[in-house]
Amino acid sequence: MNLVRPHAFSGVAARSGRLIGSISALLSGLCALLLAEAVNAFANERASGLSYALGAWFSKYCSTVLATRILIRTGTSERARARATFFGFLSARSRARGYTGNLLADADQLGLVPLVQSSYAHLRLAPVSFLVVFLTGGWLSAAIAAVLITISIPLYIKAGRQAETLGDEYEIAQADLELRELQVLESGQELRGLGAGAFACEEVAALSEREHLSAMKAVRAALGSSLITEFLSGVGIGLVAMVSGFALLGARTTLLRALLAVLFTNELFGSVRRFGSEFHQSQEVERALKTFTLPAAKTAPLDLFPRALNVVALPGQQPISFELSAGSRLLVKGPSGAGKSTFLEALLGLREPVAGTVFAGSAPIAYITPHEVLFAGSLRENLDPSAQHGDLTLHEALRSVGLSTSRFGSLDVNLGPNGEGLSSGELVRFLIARGIVAQATLYVIDDVTGLLDARSRKEISRYFKSRVNLCVVEATIDQPLISPTAIIEVHE
Amino acid sequence: MNSQSALLKWLRLGRPSMRLILSAIVRSSISSSAALGLFIAAIALLVQSSHQVTLRSIAILLIAIELVAFVRSPLRFIDRLSAHRLGFAAVQEWRRTMTQWIVNWDDLQASELGHGDVLDRALADTEELQNLWLKVLLPGLNAITMLFLSALVLLLLPGSTWLGVLFYFAIVSSGAIVLAIGRTSLSAAEGEVREARGHLRNVTTEASRVAPALHLLKSQKVIVSRLAHAATWLQVSERRYERATRIQSWTLLLTSFGSLYITAHRFSPASLWQVVAMLVGLGTFDLLWQWQGALASALALKAAMARLEALEPVTSEASGPFPRDADMYLHDYWVNGAVQNCRVSMGARVAITGPSGAGKSTLLRVLAGMVAPSSGYVTIGGVPLGTVNQEALREFLTYVPTESRYVTGYVSDVVELGRDITRDYEADLQMVGLNWATNFDLVNPSRGERARLAVVRALSTTPAIVLLDEPTSGLGEVETRKLLALLDGVEATVIIATHDPQVMKWCTERIAL
Incomplete structure (x- = not known):
């Protein structure tokens, strides 16, 4: 049997994910640059504003649409590779026959490998944004950004751990629901013959509720962690805008520099935010990779009979x-x-x-x-x-x-x-x-x-x-x- | 059924309260306008600061920005949570309905779909319907609200013209319409992806049941190639769908370009306002992106709904009561080239051999009213079996197929199954050698245990007629004797399909096929 080793999954897809992530981060930075120049030109009533604005929009378009398309595409191949190995896993199980949910769901998760990798790559370019903020907005803006990001890191780690436990809980609830539903399917005749249809419905509804409650917990945890970054980024952008605004008032800076500081603070938090929202996703992907890790091949049996x-x-x-x-x-x-x-x-x-x-x-x-x-x-x-x-x-x-x-x-x-x-x-x-x-x-x-x-x-x-x-x-x-x-x- | 009325039907089946819906809509609109507002205001502040140096105007703007920054994320949080809650409540109702349908299937319908396929529909497709709120209605409404809001912002800008705003509005809406039309043509591709997914799930579910034995036999080629084939089909259809979405990218490109051009060009000489207008133009891209996401989900939903529709039982519900006299007649039933006509009087012990x-x-299923006979008919007390209401029928007539499967959980749940119990089943269980307390948790009972449990379960509501299919398979001689002793003590008519000589000897009548 030809079973693919787990790490073969992440090779090409992870590389292309990282490449796409880096390119889209650069394009996104370019967009911020052009946008600042466009606003500056408009503010100074220069005609070049329009072309900068179009340039900004073009890079934004490219980074969003193209990256999404390519990431989905590589993800599709990843999923397909995972699915090609199903038989090996199925033949080793005797318990819970008919239950395949986690295998299919885990294969789908592997399709997210490129996406997760791209958000890592995005994050890796965050120091460049930070540098731009420092150069254009001065030390105070940079300090604001640095402090807020430092605050958010432990919060992320905590949220990630929480997501992992909740993910396990959710998977169990989902498996219970699926197994019960499968039993209902297999015993539909018997349940009908005993007049017990209503009971089966209530059981499935109750398990479905349990599944949703644990999903809700996971959603709440995920949203909670994104709430933190959203909040920190909102505060960050606002504070940098304030600092730059006062600098403008005191004529210590130019409009272009101020705009760059604000827009790159947005970029900086954008990549952190993106990583944050993909963070629990990456935990899921790692779990999926574990599922597809096969135990080491046993040595060939010595005898004909067990x-x-x-x-x-x-x-x-x-x-x-x-x-x-x-x-x-x-x-x-x-x-x-x-x-x-x-x-x-x-x-x-x-x-x-x-x-x-x-x-x-x-x-x-x-x-x-x-x-x-x-x-x-x-x-x-x-x-x-x-x-x-x-x-x-x-x-x-x-x-x-x-x-x-x-x-x-x-x-x-x-x-x-x-x-x-x-x-x-x-x-x-x-x-x-x-x-x-x-x-x-x-x-x-x-x-x-x-x-x-x-x-x-x-x-x-x-x-x-x-x-x-x-x-x-x-x-x-x-x-x-x-x-x-x-x-x-x-x-x- | 067309898609509108189907949609309404599903909405009715899992309806959340109007208050929940309205509050979710309001929350989502507020949270996205807050997000747009923050960004525009921050930029406007800077431009303002570089031109008019009045401390008061800047302070007001600053306070506004910080306020928005503080409330933006909690707003989003609440918005998402209420959308999820809305969807989950509906899914639970849908699954309840789905299970009801599955249990009410007749033999024919039950044999039409593979288990994995049904599982995919009952679990994955209902989950998809949940997105009706989360990904279709709320974001769709939100995108429309944002479009009007953007037009309003543009209209309020000094120096703007009605014509310019109208032009902006027209271009964005035509883009949205083109996206919507493009989506409809994707319908087939979307349906295929869904079908391929269901197929893979079906094949995988099937393979998971047969794989261990085939692996031991070293004879798995057919199943392995079937799995590979299903996976390839899914991959190909996913690719096809992906390619089909290309037109959307172009629509997004052109529309965003158009709106940006107009907003940047048409608006007023006052520079600050031109900046704001341009930002609105840039925001159009996000708006259309959201709209297109909503459309994509809507389409997925439509396909999911069509697949769920196919699960609805075809049998119509009969309404007659169960007759007083429980004598059964089988009329003109053709089997193996001979006609069977027989009468089973109340309290008889009949073996079908x-x-x-x-x-x-x-034949047992025909007598149990589980399936319509291919020829002839069955009456109970002179009333055709098919005219008796299902609920009433199952109160008086229970049927146990061979190899009982619904047997995990607490003994009390497993036996009672939510029905009105009229017998001391604990004593019955003891009598057949199952010394279980009612709160014993059955994890994986053996075949013999299941067989005995199933009979006790069928007797626990004191039915007038019990039909058992091979009830002693998996039982030894002693256990069979105990089971027959239990059956001896009931007044009900007992009809057993069997080839166990011990059971045949116990029966007083015989239908030989």
């Missing part, structure tokens, strides 16, 4: 150890709720065991559970998701699990949009057939009791009996499909 |  060494899947269980080999028939027994499924998930690496070690195997594994689903598409695609085998192989596999009725005659029949369309008994047999097609050497069957009628049970038992080299692990309460060579009892 | 794939579940 091995368990003192594995405890649920707290309170006895540790379990075993090895599998070709021809093994392992039965995992225990009452309902004892943790059989949890143990199998741990064995397959779909969850971390509480204690002990699982050594992964390299064999292709057919994992058969009643809650496994198919995907939208034809029977052929579902039966052979690697798209490698011919129809003959596929029909043969279906026949060996007893799926030979007319509805399996054509492999081009499409399932529903959520992979629905097979009865639960057919689904179990179909999953076994899928394993046969993929030449799985290990079958892990999790509690399919009660889903198969007597005839299909017999057919499947016969199939496993005839393939002596296959390895089968089955968890069940009391009706195994296999004749076990080893038995593990799971107790609470 | 047949090989897997024979249509047991479908």
